[in-house]
Amino acid sequence: MHAYRSHTCADLNSSHVGQTVRLAGWVHRVRDHGGILFIDLRDHYGMTQVLCDPDSPVFTQMEAVRSEWCIRIDGEVKARDADLVNTRIPTGEIEVFVRDMEVLGAAAELPLMVFGDQEYPEETRLRYRYLDLRREVMQENMKLRSDVVASMRRRMWDIGFREFQTPIITASSPEGARDFLVPSRLHPGKFYALPQAPQQFKQLLMVSGFDKYFQIAPCFRDEDPRADRSPTDFYQLDMEMSFVEQQDVFDTIQPVIKGVFEEFGNGAKVDQDWPQISYKDAALWYGTDKPDLRNPIRMQVVSDHFRGSGFAIFAKLLEQDGTEVRAIPAPGGGSRKFCDRMNKFAQEQGLPGMGYIFWREVDQGVMEAAGPLAKNIGPERTEAIRQQLGLGVGDAAFFLAGKPSQFEAVAGRARVVIGSELGLTEENRFAFAWIVDFPLYEADEETGRVDFSHNPFSMPQGGIEALDGDPLEVLGYQYDLACNGYELVSGAIRNHIPEIMFKAFAVAGYDEAEVRKRFGGMVNAFQYGAPPHGGCAAGIDRIVMLLADTANIREVILFPMNQRAEDLMMNAPSDPTSDQLMELGLRVLPQD
Numbered sequence: 001m002h003a004y005r006s007h008t009c010a011d012l013n014s015s016h017v018g019q020t021v022r023l024a025g026w027v028h029r030v031r032d033h034g035g036i037l038f039i040d041l042r043d044h045y046g047m048t049q050v051l052c053d054p055d056s057p058v059f060t061q062m063e064a065v066r067s068e069w070c071i072r073i074d075g076e077v078k079a080r081d082a083d084l085v086n087t088r089i090p091t092g093e094i095e096v097f098v099r100d101m102e103v104l105g106a107a108a109e110l111p112l113m114v115f116g117d118q119e120y121p122e123e124t125r126l127r128y129r130y131l132d133l134r135r136e137v138m139q140e141n142m143k144l145r146s147d148v149v150a151s152m153r154r155r156m157w158d159i160g161f162r163e164f165q166t167p168i169i170t171a172s173s174p175e176g177a178r179d180f181l182v183p184s185r186l187h188p189g190k191f192y193a194l195p196q197a198p199q200q201f202k203q204l205l206m207v208s209g210f211d212k213y214f215q216i217a218p219c220f221r222d223e224d225p226r227a228d229r230s231p232t233d234f235y236q237l238d239m240e241m242s243f244v245e246q247q248d249v250f251d252t253i254q255p256v257i258k259g260v261f262e263e264f265g266n267g268a269k270v271d272q273d274w275p276q277i278s279y280k281d282a283a284l285w286y287g288t289d290k291p292d293l294r295n296p297i298r299m300q301v302v303s304d305h306f307r308g309s310g311f312a313i314f315a316k317l318l319e320q321d322g323t324e325v326r327a328i329p330a331p332g333g334g335s336r337k338f339c340d341r342m343n344k345f346a347q348e349q350g351l352p353g354m355g356y357i358f359w360r361e362v363d364q365g366v367m368e369a370a371g372p373l374a375k376n377i378g379p380e381r382t383e384a385i386r387q388q389l390g391l392g393v394g395d396a397a398f399f400l401a402g403k404p405s406q407f408e409a410v411a412g413r414a415r416v417v418i419g420s421e422l423g424l425t426e427e428n429r430f431a432f433a434w435i436v437d438f439p440l441y442e443a444d445e446e447t448g449r450v451d452f453s454h455n456p457f458s459m460p461q462g463g464i465e466a467l468d469g470d471p472l473e474v475l476g477y478q479y480d481l482a483c484n485g486y487e488l489v490s491g492a493i494r495n496h497i498p499e500i501m502f503k504a505f506a507v508a509g510y511d512e513a514e515v516r517k518r519f520g521g522m523v524n525a526f527q528y529g530a531p532p533h534g535g536c537a538a539g540i541d542r543i544v545m546l547l548a549d550t551a552n553i554r555e556v557i558l559f560p561m562n563q564r565a566e567d568l569m570m571n572a573p574s575d576p577t578s579d580q581l582m583e584l585g586l587r588v589l590p591q592d
Contacts, residue, residue: 004072004104010046014093016077021096023048024072024104026134027065029115037062041073044139048091050075052098061101068114068134070105073098122554127568129559141556145544148264149216152237152540155256161212161239166201168218169193173200173518178222180232188585194220194233197537199457200522202240203494206533207525214239216540222565227552228486228542231565240535246477246493249534250276250434253489257481257538261430264547269429274481278437282482283404284326287412289438292485293431295419299411302327302399305385311376314355314401325401328415329389332422333396334358339371342398345417349410351400357382358396367393405445416485430546432483437461440476441508451508454478457501457522458492464500471507477534488543491536498526 005024012021025043032038037052039062050073052062065071075096086092111127112120114134125132132138153163172179172193179193195201197219205213217238225231237256241249254274261270271293282289285298303324306314317323333339339356346354355373362368369382389397398414400407419425440460442453450471458476460466466474481489495501501523505515516523544556554560561567581587 001074008045009041009043009048010090012048012077012091012094012096014079017079017094019077020074020099021077022072022074023050023096025070026114027067027069027071030065030067039065041071042134046091047089048094048096049086050096050098056098058098058101061103062098065101065103066107068107068110068131069103070107072102072104074100123562123568126554126560126562129569133558138555141544141548141550142558144264144548145540145556148260148544148547149235149540151260151263152256152538153216155259156214156237156239159252159256161214162210163215164205164210164213165215166195166198166205166217168195170195170201171521180220180222183584183586185584196221197236198238199455200519202238202535203457203496203522203533204525206240206242206494207528207530211242212239213241213535217537225561225563225565228545230541230553230557230560231563232561235540236537237540238535238537240533242531242533244493244532244534246436246479246534249491249493249536250274250479253481253536253538257432257489257543260543261547265430266547266549267428271429271431274432274434276434276436279435279439280437282433282435283408287408287410287415288485289435289480290482290485290487291412291433291435292416292419292425293433293482294427294429294484295416295425297329297331297415297419297424299326299328299415300389301325302385302388305381305388306377306401309377309381311355311373314399317401322403323401324404325399326404326407326411327385327389328354328398328400328411328418329391330396330398330418330422331391331424332394333418334360334394335396336370338421339396339398342414342418345414346400346410349413351407351410354414355399355401356396357385357399359386359391359393361393373399430483432481432488435480435482436478437475438478438480439472440474440478440504441471443472449509455490455492456505456508457494459495460500460504464497464503467500467503467507474507479536481536481538484546486542486546487539488546489536489538491534493532493534496526496530496532498523501526 001022006022009023009025023041025041028040028042028047030037030039035054039050041048041050052059075098077094077096080093080095112124112131114131169182169192173196177196179196182192182194184190184192198215198217202213215238217236218233219236220233223229223231239253241252258270279289282291287299301324303318306325307318309315314325335358339358343353343356357369357371357374359367359369369379374382385397391397400411438454440453440458441450443450454476455478458478461475461477477493479491480487495504502512502515541553541557545553548556
């Protein structure tokens with residue numbers, strides 16, 4: 001017999017009754033029933049109940065074991081009585097009577113319990129992650145992650161892609177976040193960078209003639225943490241294709257993503273039709289470029305109904321350039337209590353509040369618009385608003401005014417809250433949308449300086465001629481895939497023509513010498529017959545987070561950092577030794 005086990009803790013059933021078996025695993029739970037010890041023995045695969053009474057030669061040793069001890073047992077498989085069968089586990093028909101046991105690893109007093117559903121502070125869970133990962137929900141999350149990655153790989157190979165590995169140590173590149181820099185010992189004073197993405201390398205692969213590339217790629221970004229974003233590193237399904245247009249990329253990656261969600265979505269509805277929504281429309285309708293389309297609410301511009309109206313605050317705002325009034329329809333939200341609650345929500349988000357109108361029935365068949373706004377603008381204007389928004393008795397609308405950049409994000413969050421509280425957001429569904437036509441540039445509100453808004457390597461729509469006009473009107477062949485309020489995929493058709501690239505960077509204030517200095521490898525390569533190409537990257541962590549039905553990305557990462565980008569388990573980041581700094585020619589300046 002094998003030194004540690006003849007079967008896993010999920011293998012045994014009634015067909016094994018009478019056999020002598022060997023199991024190894026962790027003591028999940030110990031129960032003493034009047035001198036008979038029942039132990040749930042757990043391994044990665046499942047659970048088996050083992051029992052021991054004073055007739056067992058190792059009864060005294062078994063009395064000493066505690067939760068999370070790692071043990072090996074030998075014993076005889078017995079059938080459970082019919083009324084004691086546990087149908088919730090595969091081994092529920094049997095139990096194993098212990099004849100011999102060995103302690104493989106005793107456990108000290110536990111800082112957190114593996115058995116049960118107790119809640120522990122995240123700091124404790126991350127400090128003792130190896131214990132946290134033993135819990136059933138975490139085991140399932142990590143198995144799900146592994147299975148999703150395997151499925152992605154199979155699907156990419158099946159459609160003709162090959163997997164290639166790109167460098168981890170490379171040069172710094174602007175991808176929208178801060179680099180992690182790595183000092184060079186051989187070249188004192190110079191630094192490598194961990195790649196924010198394999199962006200330049202995958203484009204160089206296209207120049208090299210590898211028509212279809214993919215990789216399960218680690219990416220490193222020194223970012224501020226969020227619930228749906230790791231502050232240090234993450235993994236993505238990275239892909240690139242030659243001789244393609246934007247729609248070709250959509251047609252290639254969409255079946256892969258859809259197939260993964262159908263395979264691992266636990267029966268949830270997966271939308272078959274994925275609309276393409278312009279960035280401009282997404283911002284207007286949903287207040288975000290990653291809308292949750294399970295919520296049917298679309299915001300609308302209603303500025304004309306407030307111009308010259310009796311509501312002076314909005315009327316005066318609309319006299320300023322670049323201002324507008326937007327309405328958030330709220331079907332079923334027509335009560336003063338709900339309206340006041342949403343007004344308070346806006347104040348908590350840093351706005352003065354949200355105006356509102358709600359419609360109620362005052363007599364049979366007679367409808368009335370209520371609320372401060374309705375009184376100020378009068379029945380004719382409120383009726384026009386109601387008809388534009390398609391609302392009726394028992395419904396409401398909320399209003400925000402000013403420059404969209406100042407209230408758009410709050411409006412988007414308010415839309416989410418309204419949809420959730422009024423039961424409008426459809427649960428158990430994955431709703432996808434391609435967001436397209438991103439602006440290539442943006443201007444800093446304080447300085448007015450123009451810079452890239454998204455990906456600097458994207459082809460401008462309209463080619464080089466488009467760069468002669470207003471930079472803020474230039475659109476790029478850039479796209480994101482949104483699902484249930486999260487960005488899952490981001491990509492672009494690449495700017496592969498040096499002349500267009502130099503001009504695109506010049507608009508953002510980078511001269512040719514700077515471009516050659518920062519992206520010399522790619523620029524030089526594009527001089528030697530670069531094909532048209534494009535691709536995208538899908539965030540694996542976020543995809544698994546959605547499939548696992550959790551809002552915290554750390555629940556689907558094996559060893560994540562905490563909110564302060566610290567690894568409490570491995571004590572990182574840590575102080576370098578004096579010898580290390582001397583060897584690298586570095587000195588750490590004291591912080592004030």
